[in-house]
Each structure stands twice: as C-alpha cells, then as structure tokens.
Amino acid sequence: MATKKDYDDIPGTYVFDADMSRKGYHLNMFCITLRLATGREAFKADESGYLDGFPMTPAQKQAVLDRDWNEMLRLGGNIYYTSKLGACDGITFQALAAMMSGSTQEEYRAMMLAGGRPIEGNRYKSEWEGKE
C-alpha cells in the first residue's frame, strides 16, 4: 500500500516528508555545512569544487550554483537547509520567500504588511488551476 498523503492537494507547497527527505538527503547535508563559518568560507572560495565533495546529483549541484531556490525544493531540499545557503549569500528568510513565490522584494513586503497571503483561494490545488 502506498503511504497516504492527504496533503498532496495543497497548492504551492512541498511537504518535507520521508520521500522528499530521501531525495534531498545529500543536498541538505551539503547545506548544513554552511551553518559554520569554516564551511561558508570553503564554499565561497570554490563553489563547484566544494560541491564535488558531496554525492549530490548533477541537477542538485546545478540548482545550488544557479541559486534556483524552487528547483532545490523540487529536488528534495528543505527550506531550513536551503536557508543556510541563503544566509551564506546574505539573503534573509523573507527575501527567499519573495523569490520562491515569484514576487519582487517590495511586493512581498507590502503583501505581508497588508496581512499576508490570504487563505481564501489558496487551500486547494483546484483553486489554482487556470492561474498562470
């Protein structure tokens, strides 16, 4: 029997479950090395050389080099790990959230100040159909 996923119909969301965790394991284990200054310095000095020290897929390495935040999530990255790469680049959680949701920093900040992304219309994937 397949594992039940009653959260699969939530739009614009990756739930970091065991399937995602397995997929993203080495990507996430790379990211967490950036938590400490020694890791950040070594990575900054030679990004692709540093990445070669981890058994990540070529697509995962490319997503890191491209700073393609959503692609990292698709490939099993979790935001608390990828945010360590963000921190290494001096990018805050809020700035990452703007990029991942396809807004400018100004638009995103204004949306949050106006009360955030509303729940209406954002509960089910079916509500997003037809949205570009």
Next chain:
Amino acid sequence: MARITAGVGVSHVPAIGVAMDTGITDQPYWKPVFDGFKKSREWIKENNPDVVFLVYNDHCTAFSAEMIPTFALGCAAEFQPADEGWGPRPVPVVKGHQKLASHIAQSVILDEFDLTIMNKMEVDHGLTVPLSVMYDQPEEWPCLVIPLCVNVVQYPAPTGNRCYNLGKAIRRAIESYDEDLNVVIFGTGGMSHQLQFERAGLINPKWDKEFLDMMTSDPVKASQIPHVEYLREAGSEGIELVMWHVMRGALDEDVVEVHRHYHVPASNTAVGHIILENRPK
C-alpha cells in the same frame, strides 16, 4: 515540591531575535510586535520562575538530516546558542537544571514516552527567541531552562494528541520532584506561516485566533486538530503549533488567560502569544 504554575505560548520568529540584537525594536515595523510583549515581561518578572521548561524545535541546526528524534530532552549543564549561518546570537549561555531534567526523563520514559536524551546540544532561535521575548536582554538568563526539542521539520511531527498527553506526563514528573521549584512551561513556534515555495507568506488570522481561543477554553479539541489542517490552513511551517499542546497538556484544564497578543507580520509570520495560569490551589 516542584509545581507548574503557568504556561506561555509564543512564536519564535528568528527576525524578532534579529530586531532585538540589532536594536531596531522601536522602528514602526517592530514596535507593535514588541508593545504586545511589555506586559509579558512584567508578568515573568513578577512570576519569576526558577525553571522554564521550554518546548521548541530545532531548525536543522543541532540536528541534521542524519538524525531526527521526535522528542529530545536537553539534560546538559548548559546549552550554547548556535551559529545558524549568520553567527551565533549575542545572548547568554542557557543553563540547564540537570537533576530535574534527569528526573523528568526517568519519569516520562517509565510513563511510556520514549524520549531521546541529549547530553550535548546547541540551541537555535527556536529556543533563544522566546527567552529574549520574555526576558529582554539580561546579562544572564534569570532562570534555568530544560529544553524539549520536537521534530516538526520532517513530516510527520508528533500528533497534537501525543503532544498534549506528553504535557500531562511532564507535569506528573515535575510534580513528583522533591524540590520547591516554580516551573513555567513554554510552547513555542507558529502561528500561521509558510516559508517555502509558491504559497510562501500565507497567513490565516481567523484560524490563528480560533486556535488561541481553544488554547484557553477547549484544549482537548485543539489537541485533535489533524496535521493536514495545520498544513493547509496555517501553512507548511504552521505545524510548529503542535508544540503548544505540550505546554497546554501540562496545565489544568481550567486556566486563566492573563495575556494575549497577536500581530501580523513579523517577517513571513503571524506572531501569536498567550499566557495561561493555573488557578491557585
């Protein structure tokens, strides 16, 4: 005997810590957030707990993907504030109460809650921001702290029901400890927020307020909220709120709500805060 006198629910948004550490809490963006904590700081000064039992989650800081304990109890003498990528927060070292922590571990495990015991653990914003919120910026934290770290990062987090019942077991443990201690329990994280992908920035104030109401008046109902409801209604990271049930389970069913604060936004998150007291016996 040791006793639990009150519970505190509070968000642990990292940006709240940054605002304090960089001295910008008076800015218009932050002022309403911190105004709501004024009363809390007076309250904790008056209540002056000897020990804070602090339920929080690690954000892939002390625990990597290598090891994901569902419940990990901090039994060390002290806990260093961790570097989460921006350098460690400039806050005091967190001191534990080793004897009480070991007593709780023994009692709760024999009560059939299989905790992981941590004799070394760095603590991230999940633990230090609630202390900053409640105690401001002291030289030393005025209380000892027993951290309980809960996995809410890799799905599934423990159920609300499990957390609620663990709270009850923690209370039994604390109340069987033979030292006169005033213990306050914190449940941290939330409220509605989503940090990732295209739905990032989701906030659901109506749901949050109902959750706060239930914390006060119907904790059993609150503890039955299924995970998919948190994920859908409160955002993928809103599931942190399961940790509040540990706090609530450790209190009487009938409590007095002495303070509440709710504000949107702090960075990507709705800030929620509640103080609940057991009625004096």
